Structures are given as C-alpha cells and as structure tokens.
Amino acid sequence: MSTTSKKQKLVIAHGSHASEMGKLLRQNARKHRLDTVFSDFCEISALSFSNAVDPIHREAREKRYLEIVVRYDKEDLDRFCQTLAVLVEWLSLGMCDALGDLFMSLELGERGKGQFFTPYPLSSLMARMTAGDLKEQLKRQDHIALNEPACGAGGMVIAFAEAMLDQEVNYQNFLHAKLQDIDATAVHMAYVQLSLLHVPAIVIHGNSLAMTEWAHWVTPAHVVGGWDRRIQMRRAVQAIRELLTAPETAPPQPKALARPDPEPIAPQSTAESPAEYVVNQRLEQLALF
Known part of the structure; x- marks a missing residue:
C-alpha cells in the first residue's frame, strides 16, 4: 500500500471517528448545551486518568468528578464511556490532534477567546522543521525538554512526539513536555490526549x-517514568556544569594600611619545619577551590 493511500485511509477513518464522537455527544446535549457536554466529557476523562496516578489531588478531583456526573443520567454516562472508547481507537490509528479536530468540527470555538486550534498537518510540519537532529542532541543531554505556553489541545506536542518517532527516537523515554493554557477545557483536552498517547508531561492550568498557575496535571507516563527524579537530576547536573565552566575571578586584595614609620622586617629562614610544611600544603590544596 502506498503512503498516499495510507494517508487517505487515515483521513477517512479520522472523519468517521469524529462523526461518531460528535453523534454521541449531541445525544447527551438534550438537557445541556453541546459545549458544556464536550467540556464535561473532557474533564471527567481527565479526572479519571489523574485519580489513577496522582494521590496528592485525588480527593479534591474525585469530589469534582462526582459534582459533574450527578448532572447526567445512566444512559448519558454510558455514552460518555462510549465516546472515550472511540477516542482511544481514533488515537490508536496514528498520532493526531483528535480532540482539537473534534472541537473545531463541532464549531465550539469562541471568537472572543480566539479558540482556533492549529490544524494537525501544520503542527506536524512545524515540529519537523524545528526538531533538528534529535539523536545528536541526546548525546549531550538526558532528554528533550519541550515547553508549550499556549498548548490548546496539545497538538504541537503530539506532532513533536511524532517527529521523534520519525527519527527512530522513543518519545516515551526521551521527551518531557511542560504545557500551559489559560482555558480549563483546553488543559483537559491536552491532558487526556497526552495520557492516552503515553507522553511524559505536566499540563498546567494557568x-x-x-x-x-491554578492546577497541575501529571500524565501517567510522567509518574511511571519517574520524571520528577529525572528532572531534578538534570537540573543538578546543569548547575554543576555551570559552576565548573564559570570563569574564575580573583578575590579583591585588601589595601595595605600606610604606616608612617614601617619597622624593618628581619629576614626569615626559608627552611620549613615539618609542621609548617603540612600547613602550607593544606593551604595550597584549599587554594585550588
């Protein structure tokens, strides 16, 4: 099968998944606005993933989860589960910004907020243009640190992870992303997608x-991979390197006090006693530091 035909089949499959998710969400919008249903779906999915790996925020987020689901009946909650299952299948077909595409296809963007997500093909192009030689970079550092200050649904981070795969670099082991967005729904969208794709990341609502900053969301890959420790080690190594490469500056010499009638200093013997020799050697060693 040619590359073109594969891409065409993926586009068709993505369209069918977006249509199915949209249909399920619209069925839950009988009592609520569609944008509210979409936001609630993203949030309860994010809360479920977070509560499985983040005990620090579990109690508060479990309470928030119950506050949302109580507004829906059993059939609605079953449809939310079906919607998540479709999303999992959609992302299993290949790297993409599924929730970003769904958000735009449902016409949920607010012009006042400027919520227009970058099409994934454009994100993919920019990621490949900026990635550089990743294997060469990893010779000098433990992992690739990626920062996204306005993440939306996380499309740029997903595209960069795909660019790493294209260079035969496993993003699950060598990429850590820090994302931030001012919109809570965008934060939940990004967190859900990065969790399902097993991208090590911290998603910040701020x-x-x-x-x-108002909230932090750590992905399962961040927790499982021990990234808190890895990031601390990287910072410690970087601090040591900066200390070792910093230019040495001689301490300022104190000015000698002027004495009107300096007394002549008698010449001293250059021979050192054993005790003086030990003291002088220690002073010379300390001077190295």
Missing part, C-alpha cells in the same frame, strides 16, 4: 503571561 496564565503564561501573568505567570499564574
């Missing part, structure tokens, strides 16, 4: 410009 304002990048004001440097304010």
Whole structure:
C-alpha cells in the first residue's frame, strides 16, 4: 500500500471517528448545551486518568468528578464511556490532534477567546522543521525538554512526539513536555490526549503571561517514568556544569594600611619545619577551590 493511500485511509477513518464522537455527544446535549457536554466529557476523562496516578489531588478531583456526573443520567454516562472508547481507537490509528479536530468540527470555538486550534498537518510540519537532529542532541543531554505556553489541545506536542518517532527516537523515554493554557477545557483536552498517547508531561492550568498557575496535571507516563527524579537530576547536573565552566575571578586584595614609620622586617629562614610544611600544603590544596 502506498503512503498516499495510507494517508487517505487515515483521513477517512479520522472523519468517521469524529462523526461518531460528535453523534454521541449531541445525544447527551438534550438537557445541556453541546459545549458544556464536550467540556464535561473532557474533564471527567481527565479526572479519571489523574485519580489513577496522582494521590496528592485525588480527593479534591474525585469530589469534582462526582459534582459533574450527578448532572447526567445512566444512559448519558454510558455514552460518555462510549465516546472515550472511540477516542482511544481514533488515537490508536496514528498520532493526531483528535480532540482539537473534534472541537473545531463541532464549531465550539469562541471568537472572543480566539479558540482556533492549529490544524494537525501544520503542527506536524512545524515540529519537523524545528526538531533538528534529535539523536545528536541526546548525546549531550538526558532528554528533550519541550515547553508549550499556549498548548490548546496539545497538538504541537503530539506532532513533536511524532517527529521523534520519525527519527527512530522513543518519545516515551526521551521527551518531557511542560504545557500551559489559560482555558480549563483546553488543559483537559491536552491532558487526556497526552495520557492516552503515553507522553511524559505536566499540563498546567494557568496564565503564561501573568505567570499564574491554578492546577497541575501529571500524565501517567510522567509518574511511571519517574520524571520528577529525572528532572531534578538534570537540573543538578546543569548547575554543576555551570559552576565548573564559570570563569574564575580573583578575590579583591585588601589595601595595605600606610604606616608612617614601617619597622624593618628581619629576614626569615626559608627552611620549613615539618609542621609548617603540612600547613602550607593544606593551604595550597584549599587554594585550588
């Protein structure tokens, strides 16, 4: 099968999955607005994933989960489960920004907020243009650190992970992403997709410009991979390298006090006693530091 035909089949499959998810969400929109149903689906999915790996926030997020699901009946909740199953199958077909595409196809973007997600093919192109030689970079560092200050549904991070796979680099072992967005629904969308694709990441709900943060979401890959420890080790190594490569500066010499009538200093013997020799050797060693 040619590459073109594969891409065409993927596009058709993606369209069918988006249509099926849209249909399920619209059925749950009989009592609620469609944008509310979509946001609730993303949030309860994110809460479910988070509560499986993040005991610090589990109690508060479990409470929030119950606050949302109580507004829906059993049939609605079953449809939410079916919707998540379709999303899992959609992402299993290949790397893509499934929720971003679904969001735009449902016409949920608010012009006042400027919520227009970048088409995934464009994100993929930009990721390949900026990635560089990843294997060469990994010779000098433990992993690739990626920052996305306005992440949307996480499409750029997903595209970069795909670019790593194209260079035969396993993003699950060598990529860590830090994402941020001011919109809570976007944060939940990004977190759900990165969790399903097993991308090590921290997704932050906050304002990048004001440097304010309201919530942190760690993906299962972040927890399983021990990335808190890896990031701390990288920072420690970087700090040591900076210390070793910093230019040495001689300490300022104190100014000698002027004495009107300096007393002549008698010449001293150059021979050192054993005790003086030991003290001088220690001083010379300390001078190295």
